[in-house]
Amino acid sequence: MKKSTRKFDEISCGSGTSKKFPTQLVREDYFKCPIWFADAPEFVKELNKASDPWIKKAKKNIHDEMKKSKVKWPKGDFGSIYHSNSLIGQPAFRKLQDYIGITTANLLLEQGFDLTNYQIFITELWVQEFSSKGGGHHTLHTHWNGHMSGFYFLKASDKTSRPMFQDPRHGAIMNLLPEKDISKPTYASWQINYEAKPGRMIFFPSYMPHMYVVDPGLEPFRFIHFNCQAIPIGVLNAHKNKK
Numbered sequence: 001m002k003k004s005t006r007k008f009d010e011i012s013c014g015s016g017t018s019k020k021f022p023t024q025l026v027r028e029d030y031f032k033c034p035i036w037f038a039d040a041p042e043f044v045k046e047l048n049k050a051s052d053p054w055i056k057k058a059k060k061n062i063h064d065e066m067k068k069s070k071v072k073w074p075k076g077d078f079g080s081i082y083h084s085n086s087l088i089g090q091p092a093f094r095k096l097q098d099y100i101g102i103t104t105a106n107l108l109l110e111q112g113f114d115l116t117n118y119q120i121f122i123t124e125l126w127v128q129e130f131s132s133k134g135g136g137h138h139t140l141h142t143h144w145n146g147h148m149s150g151f152y153f154l155k156a157s158d159k160t161s162r163p164m165f166q167d168p169r170h171g172a173i174m175n176l177l178p179e180k181d182i183s184k185p186t187y188a189s190w191q192i193n194y195e196a197k198p199g200r201m202i203f204f205p206s207y208m209p210h211m212y213v214v215d216p217g218l219e220p221f222r223f224i225h226f227n228c229q230a231i232p233i234g235v236l237n238a239h240k241n242k243k
């Protein structure tokens, strides 16, 4: 037992050895996980107006379901989220779709992907609003079969929910050590959150796990969520030829 302890001392750091090691090592970063944001407030007014009927309809659907349900809801629709149907192709959302499609292509190119034989499609686009009674949230998830995802905030403030991203490297998470200062983004960080404000656009790879922290219901929280996929042109041609 005594022998084994001495052996550990010899190889552990801080053992008082006087051996000189390099003081500065060259660090190179690989397998990076990007998140991009931009402020594009020019769509906010128009898209809030265009979203109103969709949210109204989604709210009615939830309230109708609650009325039909045998369950008693003492806190009303606390914790609910009003999700619209798909907005893809809706004329009022066309400008935003163009922004998303073009930006997605640019960001995939920026990352080093070759899109020569691919075409970008927005596969999902919908607006959602959290209950005014609070409790709205998203659990941690990814968007499968996609290459770029994102948000566009229409109603938000420092009193509403915000998106939280988690390190997609599961192996890294399994072996984490405690962080020295969780307020600083470092190599030890495993979660990062972004402030949500009207007009803010966030793009991220669809493999990035994300969630929304619980909303306290103090102020309205509404945003558009979208997912994009790069589809091989060969597949599109084969599909066209089949018709």
Ligand SMILES: [Fe+2]
Pocket (backbone or CB within 6 Å): 141, 142, 143, 210, 225
């Ligand atoms: Fe999501």
